[in-house]
């Protein structure tokens with residue numbers, strides 16, 4: 001499908017007719033995104049349930065309508081030019097959580113800190129490390145997110161996803177390709193709809209609670225709280241960590257703390273965070289990331305991997321330092 005303005009209007013009209021009440025037009029990405037950056041999206045769809053998601057995927061496939069899946073946007077940098085394809089958002093309509101003995105079945109739109117809290121209240125241990133990650137379960141599974149060098153993949157028994165033709169797929173943990181901040185869902189075009197976590201009761205509830213409070217107060221102390229950001233910009237690499245330290249420490253040693261380009265600034269609190277001072281553009285963030293990467297490469301020989309993802313106007317996702 002070519003993305004001229006006329007075609008844009010046509011595919012949105014057709015989509016609205018087929019899926020009434022699901023599409024919002026001309027949505028400001030700077031308003032809905034966590035980094036508060038980005039132009040307008042021509043259309044955002046929020047399917048109500050799994051059946052509608054599957055039907056929508058089939059429809060988009062059959063009609064050649066390009067789209068990109070988003071969750072809470074906590075790892076995304078949207079282009080200043082906005083988005084010319086459909087943003088398919090998996091949100092609170094998919095937030096159901098069911099407890100079955102030591103297992104939790106979580107909808108992809110469930111809020112990660114809420115899932116961690118429910119596990120704690122049920123006396124289940126294993127996902128305390130996720131309690132401060134402000135995203136959806138679907139985004140967390142896709143990124144294999146976690147903290148303290150752990151990833152959610154460790155606790156997963158099964159993921160239910162919807163492929164491009166609208167078919168439901170069940171994958172065991174082994175079939176999800178989990179590695180550090182990676183999963184098969186970053187490349188296979190499937191949308192995570194639900195995941196089953198296996199946890200255990202080996203730790204008293206009070207301990208789980210204390211551990212989570214400790215993690216949260218540590219994060220509050222170390223990470224910027226007030227200004228919009230996307231969490232850690234660069235992935236921590238074990239070899240680099242062992243030789244020269246974590247990205248934040250290396251970037252700080254190179255004098256980048258507080259460095260500003262336009263409205264984007266390396267957080268004065270933690271150098272692996274880039275905050276939006278109110279007027280940041282995606283281009284400011286990308287220039288800053290590029291400068292940092294080049295300086296770290298020159299000083300240490302490590303070419304740092306960028307964790308945050310750039311969403312191009314045509315819906316292609318790239319590491320946030322790249323535009324192609």
Ligand SMILES: Cc1cc2nc3c(=O)[nH]c(=O)nc-3n(C[C@H](O)[C@H](O)[C@H](O)COP(=O)(O)OP(=O)(O)OC[C@H]3O[C@@H](n4cnc5c(N)ncnc54)[C@H](O)[C@@H]3O)c2cc1C
Nearest residue numbers: 071072073074075135136138139140142145146192230231
């Ligand atoms: C303050 C702050 C702190 C953070 N701390 C951490 C941390 O400690 N550890 C960590 O790992 N991350 C951290 N992050 C990053 C981010 O929260 C995680 O990557 C999160 O899991 C992303 O979830 P999301 O719903 O926001 O996904 P989005 O940012 O919307 O999307 C991220 C990726 O997942 C894909 N995606 C989203 N939903 C689905 C779905 N249902 N099916 C398939 N693909 C999907 C998107 O296409 C995109 O590629 C932090 C972010 C912030 C803002």
